[in-house]
Amino acid sequence: MSVQDYPSRVSDPKSRKAETFSYLPSMSADQIKAQVQYIIDKGWNPAIEHSEPERATDYYWYMWKLPMFGETSADAVLAEVDNCIKANPNNHVRLIGYDNFAQSQGANMLVKRGDM
Template identity: 70%
Template sequence: MSDMQDYQSSLEDVNSRKFETFSYLPAMEADQIRKQVEFIVSKGWNPAVEHTEPENAFDHYWYMWKLPLFGETDVDTILAEAEACHKAHPNNHVRLIGYDNYAQSQGASMVIFRGKPV
């Protein structure tokens, strides 16, 4: 049996908190984020961008960055919106969501930019 890795995470240490599956992996590079956006588009899911302050990520709703990009299939447009959100709120976490219309739920959700606590 393999050894399990303990992820040092606590509510008091804002930098140690984990979000969704990908936060347990090393930070994604630009090409890996692009592949995730391509996956969301290939599934026909509607992408959306949200953000929040690191200290509010667990106990508050995240803010929507504009409306979800209903029907958007251009990967560069989606990435540009995520970048614009990050530039407008550089200290906030920014996440990308893929809404699945059929299942009426989130098909994908990942933090693509981690903010720095103030």
């Protein structure tokens, strides 16, 4: 068995990967909703961030509003994801689940790949 190489170059923005899920096929709307529900079910706080594709490898992304502390509706989170995408149509948009107890991110995934 051989390991597949994913050539990624700084000089080729279309080749760049954002995180582990970037190596998988794009998620459907239902799959994204299931991930949001997982974040909520774990008691994590959903947050939305966005960045220009050429800056996606930077540590700092723009936060879309504040994290949605205590949100229990996947539809409300997805509505904010849609609002972020509409306001920043060319940017990458990612969903984060902040784990209060571990003081870290429990989930982090790109839900919309920006135009390059």
